[in-house]
Amino acid sequence: MKEKMPLTPLPTPSAAIAAEAHEADLTTPEEASGVAEGPSLDDLRGEPAGLPPIDPKKTAKMRAKNVDVFYGDKQALNGVSIDIHEDRVTAFIGPSGCGKSTFLRCLNRMNDTIPGAKVTGHIELDGQNINDPRMDVVQLRARVGMVFQKPNPFPKSIFENVAYGPRIHGLAENKSKLEEIVEKSLKRAGLWDEVKDRLDESGTALSGGQQQRLCIARAIAVDPEVILMDEPCSALDPIATAKIEELIHELRGRYAIAIVTHNMQQAARVSQRTAFFHLGEMVEYGKTSEIFTNPRERRTQDYITGRYG
């Protein structure tokens, strides 16, 4: 099934059009029924006009080369190479168990905490090998923040949730500086107006979407360079999801963002780069617009048209 799909140049990179294009190309009706409802046209602009082009002289923020991950004897990832650029949101898509979360967790060495996990290959942050013994893993995780699938605020006050990171890293000399950081982080996470009068209340008392934004605020409070998001919206309702996606748009440019998602429309809406994973391999990596409208690989095309996944 390595048959290549005809490359049709498309005037607008949109899934709706992509779906039409597929329909035109595909012969069987089952294949055509893949994308029933595409996201709206505007959401899908792969590279928005306002975005500066990637500086060819500047290397990527994070660069992974030939990353293999083993859980015991089982190989979970097989030779993955991806660059994560500043000013871009990179989405990892693929069916369950394809290794996209595993790869994400390599980027801040969260796999270290899993007994039996072994990571080989080369991953660098700003040209520095993150698996180097000289690289301090604690500092790495502060520079590469993470937002998890299930909102996991600490069972402490909202203020303490955000203040914890700056406090353990000594980012604030005094209390007023700390309050400033907390306010700034909550504002950036779009949560300030909802919680400013109840910073002393428990973070776990917030709604799911608010909790996830609190977790994002907690991640950006330590001023990271990269933010990794592991299916940040999978436990949220559509309205909360929309808010998080909006937030990702706002954070782009300030931080390099990598997001794992099950939801292809979401990947199309929020990202400019997409990597498609399948069975522990990275099948295809490129501009989101191209992956969704003009995939080079048959497997990618089958996945995004909904034939499996």
Added chain:
Amino acid sequence: MTVAASRWTDGSMDSRLRRRYAAERRFRLLGLFAIGLSVAFLAFLLVTMAWRGLGGFSQTEARVTIDFPRSDIMIDPAALAGPEARQVVGSAGLEGALAQAAVTSYGEEADELFGGAAARALGKALIEDPSLLSQRAELWLPVTSAYDIARKDAGAPEAERLVNAIDARGDLRRAFNVNFLTASDATDPGEIGVWGALKGSFLTIIVTMALAFPIGVLAALYLEEFAPRNRWTDLIEVSINNLAAVPSIIFGLLGLAVFLNFMHLPRSAAIVGGLTLALMTMPVIVIAGRNAIKSVPPSIRDAALGVGASKMQVVFHHVLPLALPGVLTGTIIGMARALGETAPLLMIGMRAFIATPPKGITDPATVLPVQIFLWSDEVNRGFVEKTSAAIIVLLIFMLLMNGLAIYLRNRFEQRW
């Protein structure tokens, strides 16, 4: 309109449904019965204890008139103000004077109405008010155990006759037995008290707590959070589980061998008792602590690691505070068990007759349960109600300790 009988509405389904409900009812009744039975046992225990023990907290006192200037008590009133007042009244022959006064008041056979406890009470009264020495005074003094029993229960016939005679004159009353809470062990059941044993229990439990809690919690934290999973840690886990089930008498033998014979720590002291009980309690705390730590959700650990906390910061800022209520519960259970433990303490010599309360953890001491065991072995009938009274004191001590621990636990739970 009639509905055709279906699988769900026909008779066999009805009877099946009835059987299901009946089974549920039976199960509930059995549960209720079990609860009722245990409540009945508890009530029976408490009522018997209270019935038999409350008498131990009261003491029969008789009124006696002493004409100090004419008695053979020779005390210099000036000496009573000095620091040696106790020795002065102790050597003044108060007991003899009391016997004389009793004979004068109640006749020949009353010469043994008052004993050492009465003499001490009289001495205390004299130190408080030396002016008594120059007058004829009327005092309420505790009678000896034999007459106390005759009054409360049934004693010797002659004792009962005398007590009834005094009572008929209105010269007998019941008072709260302060002595029982302030004195230590004695040979005379009229003079015994629980203070020495209570203090010994307190010191022992402090030693146990100070050792078992930190070591147990740190061991649990290390095993759960830091130790690699391999054959050694498996072996340690099995050993800890085994230790928790070892009979306490064996810990007593271990304490005897290690702390007394090898380390030559003072025999019968609270420190040895505390060390032995700490050995016994530690596995319980480790097991409860590990379970509490295990139940902290991994998402909290991920969250803390994700913002760049080190392993130790994760453990001490997040895992331990969240696990603390559970750890405290385990500690309460362990401490309550240690507080009620007798067998290992018998082995390390804490069953000695100790008439003075311990001043520190190296002084000879005994503990409440051992004291109860010793008194229950006595022949003298005066010890019976005192034994029950001591059990009441032990139960109250435990109740206070557990109450405090539960209060602390709830406070920690509210914070999180």
